[in-house]
Each structure stands twice: as structure tokens, then as C-alpha cells.
Amino acid sequence: MAKNKTGPLRTILLLLIGAPLIVSFIAWGVPEMRQMTRSDAVRIGAKGYSALEVKREFDRYVTNRRNQQDGNFSAEQALAEGAQDQIVDSLATQSALDQEAMKMGLVITRPMVSNYLQTSDQFKSPATGKFDNETLDLILREYGFSIREFEERIRSEMLRQQLLGGVARGGPASSAMVNGLIAREIEAREVSYVTISEEAAGPAPAATPDAVKAYYEKNKSQFMAPEYRTFTAVVLKNEDYADQNEATDDKLLEVYNANKAKYETPERRTFYQITIEKEADADAAIKALKDGRPFESIAIENGQNLAQVTRTDVLKSDIVDPAVGNAVFDASAGAGAVIGPVKGVFG
Numbered sequence: 001m002a003k004n005k006t007g008p009l010r011t012i013l014l015l016l017i018g019a020p021l022i023v024s025f026i027a028w029g030v031p032e033m034r035q036m037t038r039s040d041a042v043r044i045g046a047k048g049y050s051a052l053e054v055k056r057e058f059d060r061y062v063t064n065r066r067n068q069q070d071g072n073f074s075a076e077q078a079l080a081e082g083a084q085d086q087i088v089d090s091l092a093t094q095s096a097l098d099q100e101a102m103k104m105g106l107v108i109t110r111p112m113v114s115n116y117l118q119t120s121d122q123f124k125s126p127a128t129g130k131f132d133n134e135t136l137d138l139i140l141r142e143y144g145f146s147i148r149e150f151e152e153r154i155r156s157e158m159l160r161q162q163l164l165g166g167v168a169r170g171g172p173a174s175s176a177m178v179n180g181l182i183a184r185e186i187e188a189r190e191v192s193y194v195t196i197s198e199e200a201a202g203p204a205p206a207a208t209p210d211a212v213k214a215y216y217e218k219n220k221s222q223f224m225a226p227e228y229r230t231f232t233a234v235v236l237k238n239e240d241y242a243d244q245n246e247a248t249d250d251k252l253l254e255v256y257n258a259n260k261a262k263y264e265t266p267e268r269r270t271f272y273q274i275t276i277e278k279e280a281d282a283d284a285a286i287k288a289l290k291d292g293r294p295f296e297s298i299a300i301e302n303g304q305n306l307a308q309v310t311r312t313d314v315l316k317s318d319i320v321d322p323a324v325g326n327a328v329f330d331a332s333a334g335a336g337a338v339i340g341p342v343k344g345v346f347g
Contacts, residue, residue: 042088044095057087060143067142094156101159108158113151114320116158137277146308147275151320268313271328271339274302282341289338 040048058075061083065073078084117123118131125132140150216223247255256263272295276282285298296306311319319325321344333339 042091044092045099047095047099049091049095054087054091056144057091058084061087063143094160097160097163098156101163104163106159106162108155108162110151110318110320112158113154114322116154117320146304148308266315266317267329268315269328270310270312270314272299272306272309273311273324274299274304274309276302276341279341279343286338286340 041051041054042049058078062073062075062078065078117136123131123135125135139145140147145153274285276285288298289295295309299306299309316325316329319328323342323344327333327339327342330339
């Protein structure tokens with residue numbers, strides 16, 4: 001099964017941890033090793049990467065190369081090729097672009113990430129042409145991504161594409177600039193002039209104070225800068241304050257219902273979520289929870305701690321998986337309720 005999915009795996013890894021972008025090195029540069037004196041293994045500006053994060057990126061690089069070469073690639077070969085330096089460069093590039101995008105206020109929402117996953121050809125089944133959960137599950141397992149890590153990786157990549165897309169496309173030149181450049185290249189003019197020597201013109205009369213003053217008074221505007229003033233104006237019109245028809249209760253109710261979303265505070269909920277691949281294991285976990293077993297112990301069995309499976313104060317629109325969102329925000333799901341198992345996009 002892994003061999004059949006090699007194409008999508010290669011594509012998605014290149015999307016996520018591909019070669020460093022040249023644009024970023026022009027704008028920010030790459031940190032030297034002597035700058036990495038803090039507790040983080042790699043630090044770029046305000047963003048740091050631990051040794052474990054760097055190791056995971058290295059493992060994903062080796063996995064990708066191994067898939068490309070039908071299993072004939074090892075970590076020793078990657079080190080010999082200088083893969084560790086490539087990974088540091090790639091992290092520096094991604095972090096610099098992420099921080100710049102944050103400064104500019106660029107945003108990728110959860111619904112946008114969810115839409116990308118549902119519509120991208122990389123996750124569609126060749127047989128049905130629709131989103132293929134098997135392909136996504138294989139990518140997550142193959143490269144050691146948790147759901148949250150994969151979502152953040154997709155969001156960061158979309159932000160970087162948004163930022164670099166604006167830089168690459170630039171803006172159109174104004175018509176005034178274009179017309180000026182065209183005129184400079186193709187316009188031609190004929191000029192006729194006569195040169196009059198000082199002898200032919202004769203000596204100029206000497207300027208007297210009265211003559212200078214008279215010329216100044218006659219041409220005073222040529223020697224004075226125009227006056228500028230800044231002011232703020234408020235235009236008041238009678239019709240703006242004229243008595244309007246009194247609004248009826250029915251009219252007020254109609255306006256309120258049409259804009260109801262503006263006056264309501266969206267509901268937020270906090271919940272625990274564990275993704276379990278096998279349905280039988282999920283049923284067993286649900287039964288254990290209903291029998292009083294702590295949620296944290298089940299999370300530990302699945303290789304996670306309580307913090308990793310806790311979602312705090314989230315909106316329904318924040319949840320990428322629609323099935324999970326509907327289950328969590330079901331009206332019958334009260335505090336402390338055990339919900340599931342739910343068959344969602346990620347398991």
C-alpha cells in the first residue's frame with residue numbers, strides 16, 4: 001500500500017519541507033552556527049527549534065528519499081550528502097517567512113485549511129476523484145505527523161505562498177508611467193532656434209533699483225511660494241437630521257433577525273480528542289471512559305499526553321473535521337459527556 005501512495009507522499013513532503021526558497025535568503029539571510037548559542041538547536045529571530053524537532057525533520061527527509069529510491073537510502077547517506085545543513089537552511093527559510101507573514105497580519109483560517117485538504121488533488125482517490133482518507137492517514141503515519149502538527153504545517157505553507165505570491169506578482173504600472181516610457185521611446189519633435197550673439201543684441205541697459213522693484217511688483221507671483229493650509233471640514237445637511245419615520249416593533253424585529261449573528265456571542269467549548277485508527281480500539285476506549293477510567297491514561301496509551309489531546313475554548317468553525325465539530329457542539333452533549341466514536345476525516 002505504501003508503494004502505491006509514493007506519488008502523493010513525495011508531492012506533499014516537497015510541499016512541506018522542500019528546498020529553501022531563494023527569495024528568503026535575499027531578504028533575511030541564513031543564521032550561522034555560531035549564532036545558535038541558546039538552548040534551542042536552531043533559532044531564527046523569535047522562533048526556536050529544539051533538537052527533537054530538527055531530528056524529526058531529518059527523519060522525514062530520509063523517509064522521503066527512501067520512498068523515492070525504493071528503500072535504498074539510509075540516514076548515513078543523508079549525513080554524507082549534508083542533509084543536516086539543508087534542513088537547517090530550510091527551517092531558517094520557513095521561520096523567516098512565517099515571522100514576516102505574522103508581522104504583515106496575514107491569516108490562514110481553519111476552514112481554509114480544511115477546504116485545502118478536501119479539494120487538493122494530492123489527497124483525492126484516482127478511482128472516485130474525491131478526498132481519500134486513506135491517503136491522508138498514510139502520510140500522517142509515514143512521516144510521523146500528529147493531526148495538529150500537520151494542520152499547522154499546511155497553514156504555514158499557505159501563509160508563505162500568500163506572502164511570496166504577492167512579492168512575485170508585484171503590481172501593475174500606472175498609465176501615466178507607461179505613457180511616459182512609451183513617449184520617451186517613440187516620440188520625436190522638430191525644434192527650430194536662432195542664436196543671437198551679444199554683439200547682435202547690443203548691450204543691455206543697467207538695472208536701476210526702481211526698475212528692479214517695478215519688475216518685481218509686476219511679476220510677484222513668480223518669486224513667491226504658494227500658501228498651503230490644512231483644515232478639517234464637517235458637512236452638515238438638514239436632511240441628515242430630519243425626522244425619520246418611527247420604526248415599528250415588527251420592523252425592529254425584522255432588522256434584528258437579519259443581523260442576529262452580529263449580536264450573539266458564538267459558543268465555545270473545551271474538549272478532549274484522541275484519534276484512534278481501529279474502530280474496535282475506539283469502542284474499547286469509549287467503554288473504558290464510561291466505566292470511569294481517566295482520559296489521560298488512554299491518551300498515554302496512544303503516545304500522547306493530556307495537553308496534546310486537549311482543545312480549549314474553541315468555536316465550532318475552528319474544528320477542521322466537520323464530523324467532529326457537529327459531535328462536540330451537539331445540543332445533547334453536556335459537560336463531562338463521553339462522545340463517540342466519531343468517524344471523521346482523520347480517523
